[in-house]
Amino acid sequence: MAGNKDTSWIERSFDVFPGGSLGEFNLPKELSTVLSHGKGSRIYDVFGREYIDYSLAWGSAILGHAHPKIAEAVTRQVEKAFNFSYVTEQALELAEEVRRVIPCAEKVRFAASGTEATMYAIKLAKASTGRNKILKFEGSYHGAHDYGVMSLFPQRLVEFPLAQPTSAGTSQAISQEVLIAPFNDLEKTTHIIERHRDQLGGVIVEPLQRCTPPEEGFLEGLRELTRERGIPLIFDEVVTGFRLAYGGAQEYYGVTPDLAAFGKAMGGGFPIGAFCGKADIMALCTEANLGSENYVWVASSGGGNPVSMAASLATLQALRKPGTYERLHELGNTLREGLRQILRDQGITAQVIGDGPIGQAIFTEEKVVDYRSVFRSDRAKGRRFMLGLFEKGIFLNPLGTKLYISLAHTDNDIHAFLERSREVLETMEA
Numbered sequence: 001m002a003g004n005k006d007t008s009w010i011e012r013s014f015d016v017f018p019g020g021s022l023g024e025f026n027l028p029k030e031l032s033t034v035l036s037h038g039k040g041s042r043i044y045d046v047f048g049r050e051y052i053d054y055s056l057a058w059g060s061a062i063l064g065h066a067h068p069k070i071a072e073a074v075t076r077q078v079e080k081a082f083n084f085s086y087v088t089e090q091a092l093e094l095a096e097e098v099r100r101v102i103p104c105a106e107k108v109r110f111a112a113s114g115t116e117a118t119m120y121a122i123k124l125a126k127a128s129t130g131r132n133k134i135l136k137f138e139g140s141y142h143g144a145h146d147y148g149v150m151s152l153f154p155q156r157l158v159e160f161p162l163a164q165p166t167s168a169g170t171s172q173a174i175s176q177e178v179l180i181a182p183f184n185d186l187e188k189t190t191h192i193i194e195r196h197r198d199q200l201g202g203v204i205v206e207p208l209q210r211c212t213p214p215e216e217g218f219l220e221g222l223r224e225l226t227r228e229r230g231i232p233l234i235f236d237e238v239v240t241g242f243r244l245a246y247g248g249a250q251e252y253y254g255v256t257p258d259l260a261a262f263g264k265a266m267g268g269g270f271p272i273g274a275f276c277g278k279a280d281i282m283a284l285c286t287e288a289n290l291g292s293e294n295y296v297w298v299a300s301s302g303g304g305n306p307v308s309m310a311a312s313l314a315t316l317q318a319l320r321k322p323g324t325y326e327r328l329h330e331l332g333n334t335l336r337e338g339l340r341q342i343l344r345d346q347g348i349t350a351q352v353i354g355d356g357p358i359g360q361a362i363f364t365e366e367k368v369v370d371y372r373s374v375f376r377s378d379r380a381k382g383r384r385f386m387l388g389l390f391e392k393g394i395f396l397n398p399l400g401t402k403l404y405i406s407l408a409h410t411d412n413d414i415h416a417f418l419e420r421s422r423e424v425l426e427t428m429e430a
Contacts, residue, residue: 001403004182005044006047007277008332009034009047009426010029010033010034010427011030011044011269011331012137012175012418012422012427013032013034013098013426014029015200020032021151023045023087024266024397024399025397025398026067026398026399026423027390028053028387029183031387031391031398033045033047033049033383034046034399037065037066037384037419038053038061038066039064039065039066040064040065040066040408041064041065041406041408041409041410041413042065043065043395044160044217048095049393050393051393051394051395052340052393052394052395052413052416052417053065053245053395053396053406054395054396054403054404054405054417055395055396055397055404056404056405056406057220057269058264058397058404059239059243059265059358059402059404060264060265060267060268060269060270061268061269062242062243062264062265062315062319062357062406062407063318063319063406063407063408064292064317064406064407064408065267065269067268067315067318067408069077069314069317069318070269070270070311070314070315072314072315073310073311073313074270074307074310074311074314074370076310077090077306077307077310078307079370080306081303081306082132082305082307083301083302083305083306083307084304084306084308085094085300085301085302085304086304087304088304088309090306090309090310091110091304091306091309091314093309093313094110094309094312094313094316095108095110095264096274097313097316098262098274099276101246101247101251102241102247102248102250102260102276103247103250103251103256103264104235104250104256104257104258104259104260104276104277104278104371105260105276106277106278106279106282107276107278107279107282107283108274108275108276108282109274109275109276109282109285109301109303110272110273110274110300110303110304110309111263111272111273111274111275111300111302112262112271112272112273112300112301112302112303112305113143113263113271113272113273113302113405114143114236114238114262114263114273115143115144115145115148115217115263115273116143116273116300116303117143117235117238117261117262117263117274117275118142118143118145118147118148118236118238118261119143119145119147119299120261120275120285120296121234121236121259121260121261121275121277121304122134122142122147122202122204122231122234123279124259124275124282124284124285125201125202125204125234125258125259125281125297125298126201126202127201127284127294127295127296128232128280128281128284128294129200129201129230129231130200130201130294131198131199131200131201132177132199132333133177133178133179133196133199133201134147134177134178134179134201134202134204135161135178135179135180135181135189135192135193135196135200135202135203135204135207136150136151136178136179136180136181136203136204136205137180137181137182137183137184137205137370137371138151138154138160138181138182138370138371138372139151139152139153139154139205139209139210139327139370139371139372139374139375140148140183140204140205140206140209140210140236140371141206141210141370142161142204142206142261143238146165146170146174146206146258147174147178149166149167149170150163150164150165150166150170150178151163151164151165151166151178151180151181152167152378153166154166154371154375157372158377159173159181159364160180160181160188160192160261161179161180161181161196162180163175163176163179164180167266168219174218175346179192179196179200182369182370182371182372183205183209183214183218183281183369183370183371184218184369185369185370186217186218186221186222189222189225190221190225190231193225193226193229193231195404197229197231197331198228200231201231201232202231202233202234202237202259203222203231203232203233203234204234204236205219205222205233205234205236206235206236206239206240207219207235207237207240207249207250207252207255207355208235208239208240208249208252208354208355208358209223209370209371210242210360210401210402211303211353211354211358211359211401211402212353212361212368212369212370212374213353213354213355214253217309219253219255220254220255222255223255223256223257224353226258226397232257232258232259232277232281233257233258233259234257234258234259234260234261235248235249235250235255235257235259235260235261236260236261237250237261237262238261238262238263238264238273239264239358239402240252240263240320240356241260241262241264241265241266242266242315242355243264243265243328243357243358244315244325244355244356245325246316246319246320246324248260248262248285252356257277258277258278259275259276259277259278259282260275260276260277261273261274261275261282262275262276265315266312266315266316267311267312267315268311268312268314268315268318270307270308270311270312271302271305271308272308272309272311272312273300273303274406276281284296285297286300288368290296293321299361314414317408324407327356327407328356328405328407329356329357331357331409331411332355332356332357332359333359333406334411334414335359335386335403335405335414335417336353336354336359337423338414338418339352339359339361339418340352342418342421342422343361343425345422346422346425346426346429348363348425348429349363349364349365350362350363350364351364351366351367351368353355353368354402354403356407357404357405358402358403358404358416359402359403359405360401360402360403361369361382361385362374362377363377363378363379363381363382363385364376368401381397381428383399384428385421385425385428386398386399388415388424388427388428389420389424391421391423392420392423392424394420405406
């Protein structure tokens with residue numbers, strides 16, 4: 001990296017933003033920066049330094065930064081109009097494509113973000129059953145609403161199914177409506193559902209929870225369990241959608257939920273959200289039902305925004321090309337296997353988890369299957385590793401939750417990541 005650091009940029013950032021960031025990028029002040037531009041797998045800051053990006057706007061830029069086809073599509077659209085908050089040709093075309101490829105998508109609505117999408121999916125599930133409780137899995141994230149952050153990063157490991165708000169300001173009433181189960185534990189999940197089935201309005205799950213893959217049979221068992229008891233199953237595909245496969249986790253894992261929420265990669269870097277599912281459940285948000293007992297009010301000023309729709313259509317066109325997902329999985333496998341080998345070479349005990357173009361290193365001896373196995377890991381060591389990589393020009397989230405890979409990443413980018421990982425780990429173990 002090159003360039004002299006004019007600290008006035010950093011001072012201005014910390015002066016106006018809490019923690020000097022837009023949220024969750026918990027960097028120490030000496031590593032904080034201000035970004036200027038990006039191209040492909042690289043981003044650049046105002047000091048002229050270059051980074052290989054493994055954050056990708058929380059995984060949104062699946063084609064890489066400033067992709068020319070997305071830029072062309074967006075430029076054409078902004079010359080027509082920015083927003084209508086109504087059906088456009090772009091929204092219609094995108095909704096038809098979502099319905100064509102997503103197994104559960106009989107009807108579709110758009111939102112401005114994944115947070116909106118999961119929020120509405122939860123409301124629809126509850127309305128369709130007339131029951132108020134929702135089951136989610138410890139350590140899962142379903143957006144910034146109160147349901148989404150319940151037991152996201154609990155610092156006390158309490159008995160299941162008690163819920164703990166991760167964020168202050170969360171409604172105490174909602175904490176009584178959320179049941180928490182351990183991911184990948186079908187037996188305990190079954191027990192909780194059986195005990196609360198008469199109150200349970202839905203189950204929401206990340207098919208790939210953060211970076212932890214589902215154990216064989218877990219999603220299938222969850223699908224059977226909820227179907228038999230008439231409980232809507234929601235897949236939060238904000239991360240997995242159009243990333244693990246073109247048809248999302250539903251195609252990849254072969255399990256079809258009742259409802260699903262999408263975002264991130266679907267927009268190619270532009271803000272977007274979508275929720276879809278069975279026609280009878282989705283019909284509950286039809287405005288003609290206003291006043292009925294189970295009507296779900298849905299509105300989003302930015303939902304279906306034609307600029308985001310144009311960006312999404314261009315993104316999906318690129319993702320449909322033959323060999324796309326083989327390449328994404330190849331890059332992810334190379335990164336994960338390479339990192340495992342480096343850890344073995346240095347005698348460091350750790351687990352490298354993930355699937356598709358996503359990875360994470362967890363410094364622990366035990367197999368990672370849920371939040372608690374991550375919680376018991378050496379998280380301080382994980383943070384040192386992440387910050388060490390950041391210092392060496394690898395742009396990532398220092399919380400260490402995920403490493404994202406785009407189609408713009410090259411074999412050399414993966415090699416650079418692995419070499420810098422080796423250098424950081426050698427320093428840490430010295």
